[in-house]
Amino acid sequence: MKIYRYPETKTWPDLVRRPVFEREEISGLIAGIFEAVEKDGDQALIGFNKKFDKAVTPQIIVSEAELENAEKEISEDLKKAIQQAKENISKFHASQIVETQKIETVKGVTCWRENRAVEKVGIYIPGGTAPLFSTVLMLAVPANLAGCQEIILCTPPDCNGDINPAILFTAKLCGITKVFKTGGAQAVAAMALGTESIPKVYKIFGPGNQYVVAAKEYAQRYGVAIDMPAGPSEVLVIADSKAIPEFCAADLLSQAEHGSDSQVVFMTTDFKIFTETVEAVEKQVKKLPRNEMAGQALDHSLFILVNSIDEALEFSNLYAPEHLILALEDFAPYIPMINNAGSVFLGNYSCESAGDYASGTNHTLPTNAYAKNYSGVSLDSFVKKVTFQHLSKEGLKKIGKTIEIMAEAEGLIAHKNAVSIRLK
Amino acid sequence: MKIYRYPETKTWPDLVRRPVFEREEISGLIAGIFEAVEKDGDQALIGFNKKFDKAVTPQIIVSEAELENAEKEISEDLKKAIQQAKENISKFHASQIVETQKIETVKGVTCWRENRAVEKVGIYIPGGTAPLFSTVLMLAVPANLAGCQEIILCTPPDCNGDINPAILFTAKLCGITKVFKTGGAQAVAAMALGTESIPKVYKIFGPGNQYVVAAKEYAQRYGVAIDMPAGPSEVLVIADSKAIPEFCAADLLSQAEHGSDSQVVFMTTDFKIFTETVEAVEKQVKKLPRNEMAGQALDHSLFILVNSIDEALEFSNLYAPEHLILALEDFAPYIPMINNAGSVFLGNYSCESAGDYASGTNHTLPTNAYAKNYSGVSLDSFVKKVTFQHLSKEGLKKIGKTIEIMAEAEGLIAHKNAVSIRLK
Numbered sequence: 001m002k003i004y005r006y007p008e009t010k011t012w013p014d015l016v017r018r019p020v021f022e023r024e025e026i027s028g029l030i031a032g033i034f035e036a037v038e039k040d041g042d043q044a045l046i047g048f049n050k051k052f053d054k055a056v057t058p059q060i061i062v063s064e065a066e067l068e069n070a071e072k073e074i075s076e077d078l079k080k081a082i083q084q085a086k087e088n089i090s091k092f093h094a095s096q097i098v099e100t101q102k103i104e105t106v107k108g109v110t111c112w113r114e115n116r117a118v119e120k121v122g123i124y125i126p127g128g129t130a131p132l133f134s135t136v137l138m139l140a141v142p143a144n145l146a147g148c149q150e151i152i153l154c155t156p157p158d159c160n161g162d163i164n165p166a167i168l169f170t171a172k173l174c175g176i177t178k179v180f181k182t183g184g185a186q187a188v189a190a191m192a193l194g195t196e197s198i199p200k201v202y203k204i205f206g207p208g209n210q211y212v213v214a215a216k217e218y219a220q221r222y223g224v225a226i227d228m229p230a231g232p233s234e235v236l237v238i239a240d241s242k243a244i245p246e247f248c249a250a251d252l253l254s255q256a257e258h259g260s261d262s263q264v265v266f267m268t269t270d271f272k273i274f275t276e277t278v279e280a281v282e283k284q285v286k287k288l289p290r291n292e293m294a295g296q297a298l299d300h301s302l303f304i305l306v307n308s309i310d311e312a313l314e315f316s317n318l319y320a321p322e323h324l325i326l327a328l329e330d331f332a333p334y335i336p337m338i339n340n341a342g343s344v345f346l347g348n349y350s351c352e353s354a355g356d357y358a359s360g361t362n363h364t365l366p367t368n369a370y371a372k373n374y375s376g377v378s379l380d381s382f383v384k385k386v387t388f389q390h391l392s393k394e395g396l397k398k399i400g401k402t403i404e405i406m407a408e409a410e411g412l413i414a415h416k417n418a419v420s421i422r423l424k
Numbered sequence: 425m426k427i428y429r430y431p432e433t434k435t436w437p438d439l440v441r442r443p444v445f446e447r448e449e450i451s452g453l454i455a456g457i458f459e460a461v462e463k464d465g466d467q468a469l470i471g472f473n474k475k476f477d478k479a480v481t482p483q484i485i486v487s488e489a490e491l492e493n494a495e496k497e498i499s500e501d502l503k504k505a506i507q508q509a510k511e512n513i514s515k516f517h518a519s520q521i522v523e524t525q526k527i528e529t530v531k532g533v534t535c536w537r538e539n540r541a542v543e544k545v546g547i548y549i550p551g552g553t554a555p556l557f558s559t560v561l562m563l564a565v566p567a568n569l570a571g572c573q574e575i576i577l578c579t580p581p582d583c584n585g586d587i588n589p590a591i592l593f594t595a596k597l598c599g600i601t602k603v604f605k606t607g608g609a610q611a612v613a614a615m616a617l618g619t620e621s622i623p624k625v626y627k628i629f630g631p632g633n634q635y636v637v638a639a640k641e642y643a644q645r646y647g648v649a650i651d652m653p654a655g656p657s658e659v660l661v662i663a664d665s666k667a668i669p670e671f672c673a674a675d676l677l678s679q680a681e682h683g684s685d686s687q688v689v690f691m692t693t694d695f696k697i698f699t700e701t702v703e704a705v706e707k708q709v710k711k712l713p714r715n716e717m718a719g720q721a722l723d724h725s726l727f728i729l730v731n732s733i734d735e736a737l738e739f740s741n742l743y744a745p746e747h748l749i750l751a752l753e754d755f756a757p758y759i760p761m762i763n764n765a766g767s768v769f770l771g772n773y774s775c776e777s778a779g780d781y782a783s784g785t786n787h788t789l790p791t792n793a794y795a796k797n798y799s800g801v802s803l804d805s806f807v808k809k810v811t812f813q814h815l816s817k818e819g820l821k822k823i824g825k826t827i828e829i830m831a832e833a834e835g836l837i838a839h840k841n842a843v844s845i846r847l848k
Contacts, residue, residue, distance in 0.1 A: 074833075081829040088529040088823070095527045096537070103519045105512040105784035113520070116763050118797050130834045166833055202797040220653070225797035229644070250842040257838040288838050335812070339540050343811040349846055350815040353839040358826045360529035361811045373542050373626040373649035375809040385799040387767040387785045388759070391774045399512070399782045405505040406781045409498075409590055410554045414681040414712050415777040418674040422773055 001278065001298055005305045009314075015302060016319040018231060018368050019261060026211060030218045034189045041195035048186040053127070055157040055181070060197050062163060062179040070168035082170055085358040086137055092360030093142045096379040108395025115383040117147035118225075120199060122191035123176075124206035124216075127156035127183050131164035132207070138362050138377065139205045140174035146382035150199060151176050154191060156183020184208070185215035192219035203227070205364070205377065227377055231368030234263035235352055236321035236341075238312045239277070241270040243327035244348055248273075249280035251325055252301070253294055254353050256285070260296035263367075265319065267304045267312040274305055313337045320371040323352050340372045396422060425702065425722055429729045433738075439726060440743040442655060442792050443685060450635060454642045458613045465619035472610040477551070479581040479605070484621050486587060486603040494592035506594055509782040510561055516784030517566045520803035532819025539807040541571035542649075544623060546615035547600075548630035548640075551580035551607050555588035556631070562786050562801065563629045564598035570806035574623060575600050578615060580607020608632070609639035616643035627651070629788070629801065651801055655792030658687035659776055660745035660765075662736045663701070665694040667751035668772055672697075673704035675749055676725070677718055678777050680709070684720035687791075689743065691728045691736040698729055737761045744795040747776050764795045820846060 007015060036044040042060050049055045071079075102112040123139045125132055136153065143151045153176050155163055163181060171179050180198050182190055188208075194200030203225040204216055216226045235255035237248050252264050268274050285294050306312045313334055316324055320340035328334065331346045338344060342365030343355055355361045364377035391399075400419045407415035431439060460468040466484050473479045495503075526536040547563045549556055560577065567575045577600050579587055587605060595603050604622050606614055612632075618624030627649040628640055640650045659679035661672050676688050692698050709718050730736045737758055740748055744764035752758065755770045762768060766789030767779055779785045788801035815823075824843045831839035 077829050078833050081826040081833075084823065084826045085830060088533070091529045092527050092535050095525055098522055101519055103516050103784065105515045109512070109778070109783050111516050111784045113802070114759075119763060130836055132834060134830055134834060223793060223796075225794075246845055247842070250838065250845045253838040254836070254842045257836060284838075284841065288841075289835070290837070294838065335538075338810065339543060340808075341810055343813070346812060346814040349817050349820045350813055351820070351842040351846060353827050353831055353836075353842045354533070354815055354820065354823065355811070355813055356827075356839060357830045358823045359533050359813050359815065360527065360535045361813055365811075366808075369647060370649075371808065371810075372647075373808065375807075376811060378537070378809060378811075380804070380809070383799075384764075384790075384795065384797065385802060385804070386762065386765055386795075387779070387789075387800060387802075388770060389767070389774055389779055389783050389785055390770040391778055391783065393773050396773045396775070396778065399508065399778065402505040402508045402782045403777050403780075405501050406509060406558055407777055409502050409505075410556060410558060411713070412554055412678070412681055412777075413714070414674065414677040414708075414718065415780060417708065417712075418671070418678045418775040418777045421670055421674045422775060 001301050001303050003303045006307060007304060012315055012318055018263065026214050030185050030211070030214050033185045034193065034218060037186055037189040037195065038193050042197050045182045045186055045190060045195065049157055049181065052184060053156050054159045055161045057157055057161045057181045060180050060182060062168065062181060067168055067172050070165035070172070073165035074169055078166065079169065082133065082137070082173065085134070086141060086173065088358055088360035089137055089141045090145065093145050093379045106395060106398045108392040108398060109389070111387065111389045113385040113387050116386050117149065117383055118203045119148065120150040120201040121148045121382065122201035122204045123151065123153045124187055124204065124208055124212060125153060125155040125167055126208050126212065127158065131167055133166040133170040134357050134363065135206060136167060136170040136174060138364050140171065140176055142377065142379045143382050144175055146379055148382055150201070152178040152180065152191065152199060152201065154180045154182050154187035157181040185211045188212060188215035188219050192222045192224045207364070227364060227381055228366055228374045229368070229370055232261040232263055233258045234322040234367055235325065236265040236267065236316050236319055237325040237327055238309060238316065239268040239270070239273050239327040240309060240329060241273060242329040243268065243273050245273055245276035245280045247348055248277045248327055249284050251352050252281055253284055253288065256294040256297035256301065257288060257290040260293050262297040264297055264301035265304070265321065266302070267306050267315065269306055269308060271305065274303065278303060309334060316341065320369040322365045322367045322371065325352060342366050342371045342376050425725050425727050427727045430731055431728060436739060436742055442687065450638050454609050454635070454638050457609045458617065458642060461610055461613035461619065462617050466621050469606045469610055469614055469619065473581055473605060476608060477580050478583045479585045481581055481585045481605045484604050484606060486592065486605060491592055491596050494589035494596070497589035498593055502590065503593065506557065506561070506597065509558070510565060510597065512782055512784035513561055513565045514569065517569050517803050521569070530819060530822045532816040532822060535811065535813045537809040537811050540810050541573065541807055542627045543572065544574040544625040545572045545806060546625035546628045547575065547577045548611055548628065548632055548636060549577060549579040549591055550632050550636065551582065555591055557588070557590040557594040558781050558787065559630060560591060560594040560598060562788050564595065564600055566801065566803045567806050568599055570803055572806055574625070576602040576604065576615070576623060576625065578604045578606050578611035581605040609635045612636060612639035612643050616646045616648045631788070651788060651805055652790055652798045653792070653794055656685040656687055657682045658746040658791055659749065660689040660691065660740050660743055661749040661751055662733060662740065663692040663694070663697050663751040664733060664753060665697060666753040667692065667697050669697055669700035669704045671772055672701045672751055673708050675776050676705055677708055677712065679747070680718040680721035680725065681712060681714040684717050686721040688721055688725035689728070689745065690726070691730050691739065693730055693732060695729065698727065702727060733758060740765065744793040746789045746791045746795065749776060766790045766795045766800050
């Protein structure tokens, strides 16, 4: 832990700096993978499964039987939990559907926007130490609500060539019928380029390691969009004297356990809460199965004593955390002060893991200070808003002169003509 | 013109293909410009103004006196036109502000989103053959409505070191007080990195040539967001037998005059409309001051006879045009069929130039088939939507078990603990 007592604002830019991600090093590797996938399609993916995942996968697509079997392999309790989470996520994301509002800017000039789903979307779900079936919910539920026509999912196989059953069960529950056994940069390449079995998509979603992140960035040169740039996961907790140190510690650790590069920041005005939270973290971390990873994340975590909650929020806006927890008795007055954050958790009972799984909010959020300029994933991420306009002859008459004058002043005479020819 | 009669669908992928943009060639140049701006700041910009724009600009920021004088240099008519356009753009974009809706997904679990403006935004306005003061309106008006705290504008000086007065007048009208004399990739670099006089921004907007486009792409590695990727401007017109060939021709030419790389597509079911539109284009183009550029754009334009309006819309969805004009008597039934388009103009009096200037819609739109996965600029482009949640103890009790089961199944025990510790 790095401990700071009342740091001066001039030191803040150093404190909020995130670890730098070495992109140049791996860019050659990514280009090579894209080239292989473009050239050899499914065969390249089968080869990469063998090479990177030690898996033999004669077929890339998950079979109907595998999807069916998955259901039998997971407990009823887990099924029910996934179902409840899905309901809440559906409810919150459905509330984001906005009715079309037609505006007559001038009599006879009517303008509006309509949502149109991104037709083909690809979801990437990492394998590795945690089977993130919760992320399947977070991406497939809004994709379905938005009306995406084709929703595919790629995830790496284990060494037996299988996919975690909870991922398959959740995918099927969300109506995804095309799941593919491929991971890492090659999965992203396959969704960007298309192969014999994997359709090319228009937008790629989902988390991943630095290879996946770099591949998503690289994929954009093929005209594909991505959900957002990414970095390691983050939480910033602001606590007052009424906060409960054990709760704060548990929240900080639920971030730290994600990986050794997780970003953990704790700020308080209260010295007692400060020391007790440090103690609680040290006590709780020992009992975690992922304590080694969490310990490494804690090594570079920041514990900061501040003069006021206002100051903490100012720091938080500069830091722009993915998750911001206000462990404050009276949090309401501070809400308008929050400018840069992905998702905000208010009060002592709004733990980050509620939003990670089941409250209904999305857990795909901007990291790495991108909360300054990006929103988290929502229904909006799966639609384009198309503008429509209708002008009657009278409407065009009302604004025609304006268009003609402006077009002429910009030297665009054909733009002017398009009006003049209609009004003469 | 390239003329196609009832092309088979298997030929469509070739027909919709856009010209390929050679990005590798100029990437070294762009990196060099960023390096120079990072190292020498304003001095680098002053040097580039001399080198690229033949302009002597001892000071990069436009002075208060220059902003004041601009008003005197433009006609009252133009001022009034800009003012009317501003009102309509304001009206339409203000209608995009959506009220916060709080959702109780489960009793005691309340979730909602709030808009927060991107604090610092930069607007790029190209110089060159057309002084695009209309683009100042399209970007500064929603930025102001969104509540962006810092809105800056960069545009290249002419060879006298001056900025077009209509650009300055419009900037001032929209409340932009910081205008900088710098253009091209170096302007983008300055906004991404910051210099002595130009503040670093969080998001960069605005059109430009291939150097500007490449620089915006490059800028993203510094954590800056951009409005959208870009390519040459486009229009696709679908006409039925009641369309008016002279109107269609004028719309096609108002696209063609943008530049020799403009993309112009005309589709109709009616042979008479087809031949008459071709004739009208050939007649009208001769009278245009920018007829050379328009002629070059027409050389690669597509004029396509189709079997039905349905078929034309299918082609259009594959093409994903920036602007789509439905010159149809009965356009309403076709609206739901439109999936991929930036902005749609309905009927014979909705010319594209209405949306370019004054109807109220935004003219910063996705090109290069990006209408498949991007929206045009709107109020949304200037805000992030931050998620908030509040759980009461009872609320957490209701979903706690779900969170615990899911977290455990993902192997994330600290996530589970954050709930357990609160409920025990």
